[in-house]
Amino acid sequence: MSLSSLPEPVRSVTIVGASLAGHASARALRDLGFTGRITIVGGEEHRPYDRPPLSKDFLAGTAVASDLWLEGENEDLDADWRLGAMAASLDPATRTVMLADGRTVTSDAVVISTGSFAKTFPQLPAGVHTLRTLDDAIGLRAELTPGTRLVVVGSGFIGLEVAATARGLGVDVTVLGTTGNPLSRAFGTAVGEAVQGIQERHGVRIRNNTRVEAVLGQGGTGGRVTGVRLISGEIIDADVVVLGIGSIAATDWLEDSGIELGSGVVCSEVGETSAPGIFAVGDCSAWFDPVRGTHHRIEHWSDSRDRPAIAMAALLSIDAPAKALRPSYLWSDQAGSRIQFAGRLLGGETVDVEAGTAEGGDLLVVYRRGDEPVAVVGINQPKLVAAWRKRLTAPAIARPAIARSATSASEPSEPAVSIA
Amino acid sequence: MRICALADIARGDALRVDTVSPPIAVFHTEDGEVFAIDDTCSHQDASLADGWVEGCEVECPLHASKFDLRTGLVDAPPAKRPIRAHTVTVSDGDIFVTLSTADPNLPPGVTL
Numbered sequence: 001m002s003l004s005s006l007p008e009p010v011r012s013v014t015i016v017g018a019s020l021a022g023h024a025s026a027r028a029l030r031d032l033g034f035t036g037r038i039t040i041v042g043g044e045e046h047r048p049y050d051r052p053p054l055s056k057d058f059l060a061g062t063a064v065a066s067d068l069w070l071e072g073e074n075e076d077l078d079a080d081w082r083l084g085a086m087a088a089s090l091d092p093a094t095r096t097v098m099l100a101d102g103r104t105v106t107s108d109a110v111v112i113s114t115g116s117f118a119k120t121f122p123q124l125p126a127g128v129h130t131l132r133t134l135d136d137a138i139g140l141r142a143e144l145t146p147g148t149r150l151v152v153v154g155s156g157f158i159g160l161e162v163a164a165t166a167r168g169l170g171v172d173v174t175v176l177g178t179t180g181n182p183l184s185r186a187f188g189t190a191v192g193e194a195v196q197g198i199q200e201r202h203g204v205r206i207r208n209n210t211r212v213e214a215v216l217g218q219g220g221t222g223g224r225v226t227g228v229r230l231i232s233g234e235i236i237d238a239d240v241v242v243l244g245i246g247s248i249a250a251t252d253w254l255e256d257s258g259i260e261l262g263s264g265v266v267c268s269e270v271g272e273t274s275a276p277g278i279f280a281v282g283d284c285s286a287w288f289d290p291v292r293g294t295h296h297r298i299e300h301w302s303d304s305r306d307r308p309a310i311a312m313a314a315l316l317s318i319d320a321p322a323k324a325l326r327p328s329y330l331w332s333d334q335a336g337s338r339i340q341f342a343g344r345l346l347g348g349e350t351v352d353v354e355a356g357t358a359e360g361g362d363l364l365v366v367y368r369r370g371d372e373p374v375a376v377v378g379i380n381q382p383k384l385v386a387a388w389r390k391r392l393t394a395p396a397i398a399r400p401a402i403a404r405s406a407t408s409a410s411e412p413s414e415p416a417v418s419i420a
Numbered sequence: 421m422r423i424c425a426l427a428d429i430a431r432g433d434a435l436r437v438d439t440v441s442p443p444i445a446v447f448h449t450e451d452g453e454v455f456a457i458d459d460t461c462s463h464q465d466a467s468l469a470d471g472w473v474e475g476c477e478v479e480c481p482l483h484a485s486k487f488d489l490r491t492g493l494v495d496a497p498p499a500k501r502p503i504r505a506h507t508v509t510v511s512d513g514d515i516f517v518t519l520s521t522a523d524p525n526l527p528p529g530v531t532l
Contacts, residue, residue: 024496050498052483062528070497302484305496329484338482386470386481390432 010108010277010316011036014097015079016087017113017250018042020050021282021304023070025111026077028312038079039105041097043114045084046134047071052301054137055161056333060168061141065134087114090257092275109315112254112265112273112280113308116247116299118158125217127225128241131158143240146170151228151238153212155182157332159244160195163204164335174205174236176212176228187341187377188351190365193358194379195339201361202335215241249284249297262286264297271311279315281308291344302329327375327392337361338382342389343375355384364388423515426454434478436469437517441532442524444506445469446515447478447489455489456506456517462525463499501525 013029015022018040026038042048049068057063071077086100096106118130129140140162144150148171152159155177167173179185181192182199196206211231217223227237249264260266260274264286271279271287282304286297306326313319332339349367356362356379364384367375372393378385421440429435429448436459437444445459445468455476459467466482473479476489485499492505504520526532 020497052498069500072494072497072500305484331482331484340482382466382481383470386472389472 008317010034012039012107013037013109013111013315014039014041014095014105014107015111015113016041016090016097017111017115017282017284018044018046018048018081018083019113019115019282019304020048020070020301021115021308022111022113023048024305025113025281025308025312026079027075028309029316030077031309032312032316032318034312034316037107038077039107040077040079040081040083041085041087041099041105042081042083043086044133044135047081047083049134051132054134055131055158056165058134059131059137059141059144059162059165068134087253090254090259090278092257092259092278095277109277109279111308111311111315112251112278112284113282114250114253114284116249116283118243119246119248120243121215124215125223125225127217127239128215128243130243131162132247140240140242144169144171147172149237149239150174150242151176151236151240152242152244153228154244154246155179155206155208156244156246157183157330159242160199160334161332162242162244164199164202167202167204168335171240173203174207174238175199176210176230176236177206177208178211180208182206182208186345188365190351190353190358190363191339191377191379194361194363195334197359198335198337198361198379204335247283247299249286251284262295262297264295266295270314271307272314277315279311281311292346298328300328300330327389329389337380338378340378340382340385341375342385343367343373343392345375349374354388355381369393421517421519423456423517426510426513426515429454429515432473434469434471434473436467440519442526442530443467444517444519445478446508446517447473449473449476449489451475454508454510454515456508457487457489457492458503458506458524460503460524460526460530461485461487461499462494462501462503462527464527465530468503 015025048070053063088100089098095110098104118132120130144166150166150171150173152163152175155175163173163175181196184192212228213231214229216226225241227235229235264284265280267280267285267287269288283299286295289296327343329342352366354366355364363379364381365377366373376388432450434445434447443459446456461480463485470481471478479486486496492503506520507518509516
């Protein structure tokens with residue numbers, strides 16, 4: 001890692017992106033003893049907040065915005081906050097961030113934590129939503145009145161969580177998945193059947209292996225959504241449509257920076273980009289993954305929270321003791337059921353149901369490479385997941401880490417629906 | 421209050437004690453230290469005894485909030501409110517806990 005052109009020591013850091021990874025970066029800098037200037041640029045007006053509840057408790061109305069703030073009681077990061085300010089460009093040579101309003105911020109080091117955008121389509125009728133931000137959730141919630149017909153396009157975590165929450169609000173919900181059972185492509189059919197059962201018992205209609213051809217609306221631009229049309233020609237009426245079809249890294253503002261971009265900002269295994277003194281963390285970053293031997297963009301909440309501590313130690317040139325890579329962890333709460341995943345799936349693992357049944361909604365599935373357990377999924381099995389998580393084997397390293405390898409792997413993305 | 425013999429909790433393990441309300445969790449760390457905190461996460465209803473322990477820190481098994489085992493303070497979100505830490509003594513191979521007299525920070529929907 002070369003930080004030779006960086007001022008030593010680093011006296012100022014600009015963090016671009018004020019969500020989980022940006023907030024965790026600021027915290028990590030202070031925890032590591034950094035006393036210099038921290039400037040935090042955030043595109044939204046809000047203080048850092050937690051996004052997972054946006055599709056669950058917050059959408060249901062059982063949590064309010066103040067429940068979501070990430071800053072702890074009495075936390076003071078002593079930062080200069082620039083909220084409601086979109087970053088427009090970055091000059092890596094001077095580490096100057098240009099904001100959309102024309103202001104600039106120059107510092108010794110820059111942390112890119114701009115997250116991702118929900119995939120969507122241009123020129124959609126009114127009543128079609130994506131869910132990424134607090135304001136998205138407020139807008140969607142206002143439309144989820146009892147009896148409303150909601151069509152959710154995509155049967156991934158966001159789509160399923162929105163579906164379950166909306167059903168709980170008395171909404172008539174249909175989920176259109178592009179695969180077999182929901183989540184089955186990632187986790188196998190047993191998990192897929194269990195998740196589908198949970199949703200269906202909750203009153204959500206799940207349609208698998210569908211392809212949406214068009215989102216239909218009244219009249220011209222700004223007309224109200226009326227439904228979706230499948231490639232079979234079938235029309236499904238809808239008052240509200242939610243697109244849960246994946247995300248793309250929010251790196252458009254870096255396109256002219258010369259910083260290497262792939263599926264996200266291409267980074268070393270400690271988060272340094274191709275430009276000295278510039279790091280990237282969270283959903284927008286694709287860190288080198290020594291197990292895969294490629295760069296890999298991860299959108300898991302826990303990685304966005306925990307990796308900044310590694311990156312900030314590197315930024316400050318602190319030699320932190322090497323820690324074993326912890327297995328990834330993610331959760332989803334749907335219709336009162338808790339779905340948990342821990343470990344690492346590379347494809348080709350054997351799948352064993354260790355406890356429960358799909359019908360019972362109490363499944364525990366263990367994934368193995370050879371005899372070694374490498375991942376676990378639990379549905380309403382928090383104790384077994386906790387126990388298995390400690391027994392997971394870290395996979396072998398594919399090849400030694402090479403910082404800033406020229407290639408970057410794109411993740412296979414959710415098959416897009418085409419909008420006619 | 422006597423909890424159990426030190427040997428009853430292996431290093432790296434934790435014991436949920438539900439004879440008190442709210443229940444507490446007693447941790448025996450890999451380093452051989454013993455800590456006692458409220459078992460219920462302050463964010464949502466989950467048993468911290470099932471959590472992931474690293475050093476002097478436990479991560480909630482549900483939503484990954486982190487708490488300092490020594491103080492009960494939040495080390496990482498989404499939890500924002502601390503949990504109570506209780507005083508532990510180990511005497512003649514037995515674990516004793518003196519409960520904190522502070523009010524517990526229970527998650528929404530959980531009452532004593």
